[in-house]
Amino acid sequence: MSSTPLKIDPARASALVSQLQSVQDRILAVAKGRPVRLVAVSKLKPANDILALHQAPQVQHAHFGENYAQELQQKAELLPRSIQWHFIGGLQTTHCKSLARIPNLWAVSSLDTLKKAQTLNRVRGEVISSDPSIPKLNVHVQVNTSGEESKSGCSPGQETVDLCKAIVTECPHLNLLGLMTIGAIARSKATTPENENEDFVVLREQRDLVEKELGLDKGSLELSMGMSEDFEGAIAMGSGEVRVGSTIFGERGSRQDAKLVV
Ligand SMILES: *Cc1c(COP(=O)(O)O)cnc(C)c1O
Numbered sequence: 001m002s003s004t005p006l007k008i009d010p011a012r013a014s015a016l017v018s019q020l021q022s023v024q025d026r027i028l029a030v031a032k033g034r035p036v037r038l039v040a041v042s043k044l045k046p047a048n049d050i051l052a053l054h055q056a057p058q059v060q061h062a063h064f065g066e067n068y069a070q071e072l073q074q075k076a077e078l079l080p081r082s083i084q085w086h087f088i089g090g091l092q093t094t095h096c097k098s099l100a101r102i103p104n105l106w107a108v109s110s111l112d113t114l115k116k117a118q119t120l121n122r123v124r125g126e127v128i129s130s131d132p133s134i135p136k137l138n139v140h141v142q143v144n145t146s147g148e149e150s151k152s153g154c155s156p157g158q159e160t161v162d163l164c165k166a167i168v169t170e171c172p173h174l175n176l177l178g179l180m181t182i183g184a185i186a187r188s189k190a191t192t193p194e195n196e197n198e199d200f201v202v203l204r205e206q207r208d209l210v211e212k213e214l215g216l217d218k219g220s221l222e223l224s225m226g227m228s229e230d231f232e233g234a235i236a237m238g239s240g241e242v243r244v245g246s247t248i249f250g251e252r253g254s255r256q257d258a259k260l261v262v
Helices: 010-031 047-055 069-078 093-100 114-130 158-170 185-189 198-214 231-236
Strands: 037-041 063-066 084-087 105-111 137-142 174-180 222-224 241-244
Touching: 010 037, 010 047, 010 231, 047 069, 063 069, 069 084, 069 093, 093 105, 093 114, 105 114, 105 174, 114 137, 114 158, 114 174, 137 158, 158 174, 158 198, 174 198, 185 198, 198 222, 222 241, 231 241
Parallel strands: 037 063, 037 241, 063 084, 084 105, 105 137, 137 174, 174 222
Antiparallel strands: none
């Protein structure tokens, strides 16, 4: 923790808690008893908001997602070690070292090349050998299910299978949790529990393919899919992790206006 404690505005804290609880209730209503992890996406939101949700006795939320490596690093230094961080943004090879050194980085969900996997694995291995209490780093392989040029991620098929295989066989300090997709915005807006999102169909097929090709038990890999617009539909299709930002924290401002601490 920083030496000057972060201020928590009680009105802001109670609004955040009720928004998070309402998302949790909506998750429970569609999950039918299956566990679904809620990652609260706090990118561009101040550390005070995160602490408010982490400290609130009613929720004690631990899983938070960030998109920018430097912002995650700064927040991790400022906030309690009990937070479980997720890196979900576009991953650069140059950021893999600093990310892998964050002891309470729980997962990287945007892994898309072997080189980045090898860097994360090597650096996490160094961290673990100096402090064996630090766990392996969980990863999701990101799949570009919509084929949009603007989206990162492996192509469905061989590229996805090969990267997953390399993580499992060559990266002892990484733990492959499953696959992640962002998907096309238009498909996201059209998603309802009745109207299946094509990106989610592709991700589920890729998960089945990877399990088969790697000889893993069925259901051993999870799907990270679903955001504010479409998380209920994603859960109906088998998602094990949803990443929800604006429904919890409100609309995001621009990156220039973002403040680390308010
Ligand atoms: C920003 C972001 C989210 C959350 O989006 P909301 O629409 O605010 O819920 C989820 N996943 C990724 C990869 C993101 O970048």
